[in-house]
Amino acid sequence: MKTPPVRVLVVDDSAFVRKVLRQVLSASPSIEVVDTAMDGLDALEKIARCKPDVVTLDLVMPNLDGIGVLGSLPRDGAPRVVVVSNAEADSELGVRALQQGAVDIVEKPTSLATDRLFELSDELVRKVLAAAVARRPVAEPRPRPSSVVPAALPVPARTRLVVVGASTGGPQALTRLLTALPRGFPVPVVVALHIPAGYTESLARRLDEASAVSIVEASEDLELRPGLAVIARGGRHLEVKRHLERASVRFAQASSTSLYCPSVDLLFASAAAELGSGVLGVVLTGMGDDGLEGSRAIHKAGGRVLAEAESSCVVYGMPRRVQEAGLAAAEAPIDEMAALIVRHL
Numbered sequence: 644m645k646t647p648p649v650r651v652l653v654v655d656d657s658a659f660v661r662k663v664l665r666q667v668l669s670a671s672p673s674i675e676v677v678d679t680a681m682d683g684l685d686a687l688e689k690i691a692r693c694k695p696d697v698v699t700l701d702l703v704m705p706n707l708d709g710i711g712v713l714g715s716l717p718r719d720g721a722p723r724v725v726v727v728s729n730a731e732a733d734s735e736l737g738v739r740a741l742q743q744g745a746v747d748i749v750e751k752p753t754s755l756a757t758d759r760l761f762e763l764s765d766e767l768v769r770k771v772l773a774a775a776v777a778r779r780p781v782a783e784p785r786p787r788p789s790s791v792v793p794a795a796l797p798v799p800a801r802t803r804l805v806v807v808g809a810s811t812g813g814p815q816a817l818t819r820l821l822t823a824l825p826r827g828f829p830v831p832v833v834v835a836l837h838i839p840a841g842y843t844e845s846l847a848r849r850l851d852e853a854s855a856v857s858i859v860e861a862s863e864d865l866e867l868r869p870g871l872a873v874i875a876r877g878g879r880h881l882e883v884k885r886h887l888e889r890a891s892v893r894f895a896q897a898s899s900t901s902l903y904c905p906s907v908d909l910l911f912a913s914a915a916a917e918l919g920s921g922v923l924g925v926v927l928t929g930m931g932d933d934g935l936e937g938s939r940a941i942h943k944a945g946g947r948v949l950a951e952a953e954s955s956c957v958v959y960g961m962p963r964r965v966q967e968a969g970l971a972a973a974e975a976p977i978d979e980m981a982a983l984i985v986r987h988l
Contacts, residue, residue, distance in 0.1 A: 648675040649775040652695040654686040654712070655679075655727070656704040660751075660760060664699055664727065667764040673772060683707025687715055690722060697774045698722045699767070700745070702736040710736060713743045723774040725749060727767065730841025738845040741814035741838075746774040746957060750839040773930050777811060777958045802830055802988045803921030804867065804883065804890065806914045808907030808937070810837040810929025812957025814846060816977050818853070820927070821872055823981035826855035830988065831867035833875070833883060833892060835910040837903050837929065840878030847874045866891045875905035882913035890918065903933045907961070911937025920945030923987055925980065926971075927951045929961040938970045947972040949983055 651674055653664045661679040668674045677693045680686035682704045690698065702709035713724060726748040728737045737748055747770045752762045809816055813836045821832070836843070844860045850872075851858040858872045859865070861881050865873060867890045875881035875892075882895040895909060907926070911934060914922045924941045926934045928951055938948045948970050950962035955976035965971050975983040 646673075648673055649697055649772060650675050650677045650693070650695045651771060652677055652686065652689055652693055652698045652722070653679040654683070654698055654704075654709075655701040656682055657701075660701070660727075663760045664767070667761065667767055668699075668771065670764070671768045671772075674768065683709065683712045683715075686712050690716070695722045697771050698724050699727050699749075699771065700724050700740070702726060702728050702733045702740060708736075710739055710743065713740055713745060716744075723777055725767070725770050725774050727751060727763070729753075730839060734842050734845045735849075737842050738814065738849055741842075741846075742818050742849070744815065746770075746777050747811055748839060748842065750841065773811060773958065777930075778956065801921060802923045803918050804914055805830055805832045805923045805925060805984060806883075806911055806937075806941075807832060807834045807925045807927065808836075808911065808929070808934040808961065809834070809927035810903070810907075810931065810933065810958070810961060812928035813837065815957075816927045816951065816955075817846075817874075818850060819977045820925075820980050821850050821856065821858060822854045823978075824854065824856045824872075825981075825985075827870065828856050829869050831869060831890070832856070832872035833861075833867070833881070833910060833914070834872065835875045835881060835905040835907045836877075837905075837933070838877045840876070843874050843877045850874075861892050861894075864891050864893055875910065878904055880905050880909050882909055883917050884913070885917040902931070906937075907934035908937040912940040915940040915944040915946060918946075922946035923984065924948040925950075925984065926962050926965045927977065927980075928956040928958055930958045931960050932964040934961050935964045935968060935970075938965045939968065942970045947987055949980070949987060950974045951980060952976045 724745040729751045753759045847860040880895045950971040952974045953959040
């Protein structure tokens with residue numbers, strides 16, 4: 644039986660952008676653009692009437708902006724949202740949208756009404772189709788019992804570094820994970836997240852404000868220390884290097900076959916090569932298999948890998964591949980992952 648096309652509502656206050664996005668999406672036989680909306684209020688009315696599977700959402704609009712639309716969606720039965728944004732103007736709003744339940748983000752190549760907007764066509768179609776099969780994230784974290792994660796931890800005898808990989812649904816998963824880590828967390832954390840360039844600085848700043856651990860965007864030769872979480876810069880590969888007892892991160896080149904930037908595989912494999920059995924890998928929600936070969940490298944070096952359980956994944960792709968390969972020592976829903984990490988230190 645033929646699969647019905649993905650029903651999409653395009654939301655943008657620019658008539659030219661709406662026209663381009665409708666044309667780009669309609670070129671895919673797997674997508675049907677059911678309507679367009681010129682602002683947030685128009686969008687909510689047409690979401691209720693057209694019941695789209697996916698909404699492409701501009702963030703800066705009159706009357707009601709994209710954040711307001713996300714906050715007004717029902718908890719059950721809402722469409723999945725792919726933000727179409729401009730990083731230079733909207734990076735803070737883009738991060739807020741991802742943390743509040745948007746499934747993914749596509750960066751506009753320009754804020755001007757030019758034909759350069761057609762450059763986003765392949766990425767937009769791919770992310771809309773991926774969003775259609777994703778679970779819609781829950782915007783508000785569920786309350787966690789204060790006893791789940793200890794407030795203070797001993798220095799671990801074995802684990803020297805935690806590396807984390809995530810893709811679709813990753814910003815919200817990282818928010819739940821990193822804000823649950825306790826003050827005094829005894830090892831550094833390095834994160835590779837599939838996200839367009841221009842958004843990780845805002846993400847790191849927002850997470851740092853909400854977390855007991857320190858969280859920063861990666862910079863060249865940044866020294867790793869206990870209680871510091873480093874998020875790879877969007878669009879730049881990151882690897883771990885060690886000199887004597889000093890571990891740091893540096894930007895790296897990846898092979899031409901690497902599909903994702905930053906690459907989880909590259910980060911994980913470099914950590915395993917430098918720190919061996921002292922690495923604990925964590926694979927969170929995401930489409931595809933980035934992290935599989937890196938997890939294999941950690942496993943071969945004597946380290947351990949944890950995977951997010953299917954029940955909380957927006958897309959159960961990356962963790963599934965790790966589980967099916969027999970590389971995961973344990974799994975947990977995202978709200979229990981911090982406690983699981985502590986137990987495996």
